[in-house]
Amino acid sequence: MRIGVLTGGGDCPGLNAVLRAVVRTAEKQYGSDVVGFRNGWRGLLDDDAMPLDRPMVHNLLTRGGTILGSARVAPEKIRDGLGRMREVLDAHGVDVLVPIGGEGTLTAAAWLSSEGVPVVGVPKTIDNDIDGTDLTFGFDTAVSIATDMIDRLHTTAESHQRVLLVEVMGRHAGWIALNSGMAAGAHLMITPEEPFDIEEVCELVTARFERGHRHVIGVISEGATPKPGTMPLRDGGLDEFGHRRFTGVAQQLGEELERRTGKEVRTTVLGHVQRGGTPTSFDRVLATRFGLHATIAAHEGHVGQMVALHGTEIALVPLADAVARLKTVPPSRLGETTAFTG
Ligand SMILES: Nc1ncnc2c1ncn2[C@@H]1O[C@H](COP(=O)(O)OP(=O)(O)OP(=O)(O)O)[C@@H](O)[C@H]1O
Ligand SMILES: O=P(O)(O)OC[C@H]1O[C@](O)(CO)[C@@H](O)[C@@H]1O
Numbered sequence: 001m002r003i004g005v006l007t008g009g010g011d012c013p014g015l016n017a018v019l020r021a022v023v024r025t026a027e028k029q030y031g032s033d034v035v036g037f038r039n040g041w042r043g044l045l046d047d048d049a050m051p052l053d054r055p056m057v058h059n060l061l062t063r064g065g066t067i068l069g070s071a072r073v074a075p076e077k078i079r080d081g082l083g084r085m086r087e088v089l090d091a092h093g094v095d096v097l098v099p100i101g102g103e104g105t106l107t108a109a110a111w112l113s114s115e116g117v118p119v120v121g122v123p124k125t126i127d128n129d130i131d132g133t134d135l136t137f138g139f140d141t142a143v144s145i146a147t148d149m150i151d152r153l154h155t156t157a158e159s160h161q162r163v164l165l166v167e168v169m170g171r172h173a174g175w176i177a178l179n180s181g182m183a184a185g186a187h188l189m190i191t192p193e194e195p196f197d198i199e200e201v202c203e204l205v206t207a208r209f210e211r212g213h214r215h216v217i218g219v220i221s222e223g224a225t226p227k228p229g230t231m232p233l234r235d236g237g238l239d240e241f242g243h244r245r246f247t248g249v250a251q252q253l254g255e256e257l258e259r260r261t262g263k264e265v266r267t268t269v270l271g272h273v274q275r276g277g278t279p280t281s282f283d284r285v286l287a288t289r290f291g292l293h294a295t296i297a298a299h300e301g302h303v304g305q306m307v308a309l310h311g312t313e314i315a316l317v318p319l320a321d322a323v324a325r326l327k328t329v330p331p332s333r334l335g336e337t338t339a340f341t342g
């Protein structure tokens, strides 16, 4: 059998570990081989392929990023390119395609599957917002990095009696803000799931200083928004792929907070540092198990499926179900922060 692989969407630590696991499992367990397509779906549309064998995946377990490269391609090009993608897959003798990506890549994968292309999906994303799996790899690494950064901000904030706002990634879901905020003892967490009220944020900050505390740490997802009519947030429009362009919610909240409370505010935007570098041991293991089980699923004919973590076991879920909705932070999880914030 020949397996085709590609990595789509934003990169994340662990993608290379999946590639290594797919190649090793295919070669060692099945005597199969693997071909990689460069830069996500673009590699399939442009017939940009590279063979992947065991020497090629040496030392990949710990390496961040993806040796295949990743890219975003307008969804219309995917839909118009069905015939072309079939041709390229046939030309390379690919029996099953294993796309590794977030909800966008997997939506395209589910659609290809519905068109009869044999596909087994692997979920990745630091945002942890893919439904059907308890976790995605990349998330643990991003949370660890963010936690370390927030730990460091506590001391400098205290020295200057400042409010430190940290903006973390999380377009639609606040998992990184929730977990890094909880892990680092943040006093305030704002996620995209619950629009924030600037008045409440001001009250929290003022009350905390009045109680004699010397600093405030707030963690804010990049995709957070104010409650309508409470404070303005600049509109950045949409990018060429239809994604909302962010305009820096933490900076804007900080300016408003400083104006209203008179407290000194500083803002740190963590950005792509959360996605760079080596995966944590947890993500290395999860990525390896996803690659292993995706390859087994491909050989056993379980196509149209996505590998998923259920508890401690790796399961298969229909791709169409996994992409039907995003896994956002439920109110019950946000409620758990109440005892620790303020
Ligand atoms: N609805 C769709 N139909 C077909 N193809 C799509 C669709 N949505 C996304 N894609 C394809 O998948 C690619 C990756 O999607 P996207 O940029 O959202 O990244 P992702 O895989 O969701 O990862 P990330 O977590 O970084 O968002 C897109 O560039 C596009 O080519
Ligand atoms: O790398 P880009 O294209 O700026 O994308 C950033 C987005 O990708 C992610 O890192 C992963 O989905 C999001 O958290 C973030 O909004």
Ligand SMILES: [Mg+2]
Residues within 6 Å of the ligand: 009, 102, 103, 104, 105
């Ligand atoms: Mg996406």
